Amino acid sequence: MDQTKNPNRGASLQRTTSSAPRLFLPGWVPNACTLVICASAETRPKGEEGDQGLPRPQGLQGPAGPTGIPGSEGDKGSIGGKESSGNSNLPELESLKTQIRGLETELEGLKSAITKTQKVLLAPNGVMVGEKVFKTDGSRGDYHAARETCLRMGGALASPRNVAENSALQKIVTWYNKRAVLGINDMATEGRFEYLNGDVIGYSNWAPGEPNNLGNEDCVEMHQDGKWHDRGCILEWLVICEF
Ligand SMILES: [Ca+2]
Ligand SMILES: [Ca+2]
Known part of the structure; x- marks a missing residue:
């Protein structure tokens, strides 16, 4: 571990002295990974930038927090759905009311018929x-x-x-x-x-x-x-x- 860090540290020094990362990187591509690890110890700001580069998409998912708001929009959508379904049920309710009124009329007729039948069956004893x-x-x-x-x-x-x-x-x-x-x-x-x-x-x-x-x-x-x-x-x- 220490051996890997030491060469990387040397490489980083070469970076600072050369101040030409384009020339340095192609030749040290295999070591670049170790450089990244070691560089995080030496040049944390760069490591942090690298890390920020990757997490940014997560940062975009972080706004998933704001997706909580879209969640509320989803609720609105569902409410809208309920309202629309409620509105669509209004004709059915009216139809049911009409059917109930019809059944009530039939029931009254049946009650009257039953009453007459009872009178016939019970009279005169x-x-x-x-x-x-x-x-x-x-x-x-x-x-x-x-x-x-x-x-x-x-x-x-x-x-x-x-x-x-x-x-x-x-x-x-x-x-x-x-x-x-x-x-x-x-x-x-x-x-x-x-x-x-x-x-x-x-x-x-x-x-x-x-x-x-x-x-x-x-x-x-x-x-x-x-x-x-x-x-x-x-x-x-x-x-x-x-x-
Ligand atoms: Ca008695
Ligand atoms: Ca008695």
Whole structure:
């Protein structure tokens, strides 16, 4: 290493003395590389110029920093693309709105048709309240027979759970002018009236003085006024089911 540096140093001295680099370089081309290495120690400014000559292109890439700005332009381009796509979607939105209005009209028509169909199917022995339908086939039976009848029809013995349902059920009772038995009883525990699924009732419409369990009454009937009475379970009632 030292041997290579020494000749280079000599060469550099020859450079300074000759001050004619054109004549010096052709003859010392093989050593020029070593000169460059050694020259960097002696003549740093030249080495630096050489280095700057090479990095300049990198310097051009350095302005890639400014390419960060073009990046923002790229974003603008993408925004412009979104805007243009948004604008292009406007006709589609209008088309969708038109389709929705058409579907809404069709839906209203279907609702009207369904309402008419329900009236036809329910009249004169059924009432719809909320999502529940009360309906009777006009048959009669005691509690157990009525319960079985409703199960066979895919429903359950009528069990009004609120004022609206009780009023709906009352309509059928008044139409037929027959008392109906409800899907409510206190067979399991006296005085604890339950729905058929065992839940304690959350709504009741007892007539005054009821329930009185007179003679061990564990079933419930609805009178034409919509009021409830506890009664024995082997009476005969109008069978009204709920679906
Ligand atoms: Ca009872
Ligand atoms: Ca009673």
